Amino acid sequence: MRIESKGGARYFVTFTDDYSRWTQTYLIRKKPEVASKFREYKNFVETQLERKIKAVQSDNGKEYCNKEMDKFFRDSGIQRRLTTVYSPQQNGLGERKNRTLVEAARCMLLESGLPASFWGEAIMTANHVRNRCISKSIDGDIPYKRWTGKSPDVSHLQIFGCKAYVLDKSTNRGKFDSKTVEGIFVGYSDYPKGYRVWIPSEQKIRISRDVKFFEEFESNEYEDIISSETLNGRFKLSDVLGNTDPSGRVDIDICGGENSLEETNAPTVNMQEIPLMQDFEEDEITGEIFTPDEEIEKMDDAIKTKRGPGRPRKILTGKVGRPKKQYHTIYNQNLPVVVDRSNIEPTSNEDPRYEEIDFVMAASEIPFSEAIHGADKDEWKDAILSEIKSLVINDTWDVVDKPVHAKVVGCRTVLRNKYAADGTLDRRKARVVAKGFTQRPGIDFHDTFAPVARLSSLRLLVALAARYNLKISQLDVTSAYLNGKIDTEVFMEKPALLQEMLQRIINEEDDHTLVKKARVMLRDLQGENKICRLRKALYGLRQAGRQWNYEIDKTMKRAGLVPTNADPCVYVDKNTRTFVLIYVDDILIISGNQERERQIKDVLSKAFRIKDFGLAKYCLGIQIEQNENEICLSQAGYIREILKRYRMEDCKPVLTPLAVGSKLSELHSEDDNEDTNFPFRELIGALMYVAVGTRPDVSHAVSVLSQFSNCYRKKHCTAAKRVLRYLKGTIDKKLIYRKNQDNLTCYVDADWANCEIDRRSYTGSTFILSGAAFSWESRKQRTVALSSTEAEYMALSDASKEAVFLIGYLKELGFQSLANVVVFNDNQGAGKLTENSVYHARSKHIDVRYHFIRDAVKKHPIKILYLPTEKMIADVLTKALPKENHDRCILGLGLQSDNTSAVT
Structure with a gap:
């Protein structure tokens, strides 16, 4: 399929400086124009940079190897280097540059919804942006900076294909006519300086500096504007942009050797020409060509075959078709960015509350x-x-x-x-x-x-x-x-x-x-x-x-x-x-x-x-309240900020962070679609700091939900919001440490085969001193346990390692009298197993690493005691509990409000 660009071009040629990686791109109608474009480039370099081109490398294409070019190189004193046949690796820089520009252009056209005839604008825009991006190949420097000696200003960059209004300065405009003309932003112009905007009503591109952009404009709304260009559906981009596989034909020109710009006093050049139509010679294309839709389909099939039982399908970053585009402004502590979160399949039940979520950190x-x-x-x-x-x-x-x-x-x-x-x-x-x-x-x-x-x-x-x-x-x-x-x-x-x-x-x-x-x-x-x-x-x-x-x-x-x-x-x-x-x-x-x-x-x-x-x-991020005979730790301010960030300040509180019997890992139903509009990962990250800071009561919920960061669905987002609702109702909870003479105690529990995906158990442990928890853990065990006794024994072993660490820690701090630990667990079989090292057929398979606890009990002041399940406060670290049991556990952890009585 032969598709010309808006300006009638069928090819593009690039000249890349080897030292700075600055690339100059030209659109051409015919291959013989390469010679005139190279002369234009040479004159530009010699005039603007006051440098001489010393060498040029290209393949053996006729557009390079002809009498006119031979004479030009001889007269100019430029050394010419030709690649050997079928050796594109000799021109790795140019080959990678070609692939980068073509892939970027393909993505830009797909995302914007513009027809294939805009490929030339997309290529030129991609090159403009790449010249202003950090490049690993030059040690993190920027091509624009190396080429001009100045840092680039990127404040002018806009989203390719967004709606744009150009100020109409025509003298024949009526008094009550619109002062602007509606168009589509398609790139940048250096000569003259301005933005390139396609005006559908005029079927031409205007260059103007007076442009107003609306980047939230949805690509599917272009249908009415550009429908005249797509008579029988959209062109396949593979027919336009061709193959980007490294085995395909690549015409590359690299010169200047290994020396840098300063050393040679000359820029090096990379010249590359890629035909954009399907008129390749037979030996120019090897390997299979996929359309974008085919690639996504194959990825989807691959993921489905590898998915474990019960785990929701992993969310793809690509998309089929052109669904509604939604942008969420996200601020992190390093850089404000805009993230495109398009659905794999557009749905009609999108929640508009998520469309403008400001993810602002505490010190944004x-x-x-x-x-x-x-x-x-x-x-x-x-x-x-x-x-x-x-x-x-x-x-x-x-x-x-x-x-x-x-x-x-x-x-x-x-x-x-x-x-x-x-x-x-x-x-x-x-x-x-x-x-x-x-x-x-x-x-x-x-x-x-x-x-x-x-x-x-x-x-x-x-x-x-x-x-x-x-x-x-x-x-x-x-x-x-x-x-x-x-x-x-x-x-x-x-x-x-x-x-x-x-x-x-x-x-x-x-x-x-x-x-x-x-x-x-x-x-x-x-x-x-x-x-x-x-x-x-x-x-x-x-x-x-x-x-x-x-x-x-x-x-x-x-x-x-x-x-x-x-x-x-x-x-x-x-x-x-x-x-x-x-x-x-x-x-x-x-x-x-x-x-x-x-x-x-x-x-x-x-x-x-x-x-x-x-x-x-x-x-x-932790508030410290020092009162007589007690010190309180809380994250109320941070929690309020999270609630505000996700517009949950006025949500209805719930009594527990995770609903009893919730089946987050079961096979999804048809009505349980991906909720990719909701910033699930960001919320889990925010909740994680609460869980590791002062709120052990949400540790298990956050641990469970974090497993689905790459495959979350609507029910996982709902469960994450439930944690926020729970925190809203318990925002005044604090870890309250009081002056008392209690010994260092540890509570350990395990929930056998709790995870329905891999049937591994959950471990929960906490260490209490001065009436409140100061160390806790809630996580999935590394291996599958064959019985509840084995799961509890593995949990005891992990807790004993922390106990040995704390005993040594307290001794270093000078608190020898506190350096002994009483460990409570609610499984008598596991307790007996820690004391009895005799061979048992039912326990011989347990990994040697978990028998560490036997040695720890013998060598360190660690005592294992049985505690009935109804008194086990570590229960809240391994499973979802009903309100009564949940409240009992968090009171035992030392999480209290100002008006809560201390546990006795």
């Missing part, structure tokens, strides 16, 4: 351009000023001229809102971060591991503080990572607004040292090709966390504190019963000795700039 990032041009721009610029001041005063970098062969790491300014414990806006926060993902292992960095404190360590120290009447104070290290010194030479781009902020420092600050440093830096920035040579471990560098950990560890030891082996981020002074927990730049000091606490703060303040918040109230 604000787009830089939006912040500095919005209503709060002064507040954001003040936050940026504060960050630049920290960087300048810490001597974070030196401004230098860019070395010839330097690998320069990019940077960006991350803007976030910081919230108080009650959810109100606390302050604006700006942070300059390096784009560490572009660093090269072994060159720009070596080791990267850096530990952080465990949440169970935080809860254990809180339990000990309540038991021994210790106070918890909180510190924050300002720009903590800037205190780490890097051990390699790293060059970085200048941060945005650096010169403006330096000028403000000079004009507004009274600190003479800071002003002097700002003057020097501003002076050094004069001129071109100025970059920053880092002296400190800036946020975002791969080694930054490790270098900061090295500095804080050295300071803690200088203060007379010793790190524990159980958790290297927990430091202890046994003589004064003082403990320090460090989670990156958040520091908690737990002590009853005010003088020792003051000494530690003095050492820290001399080494770093710190903020002293006094008694701890909010840390890591």
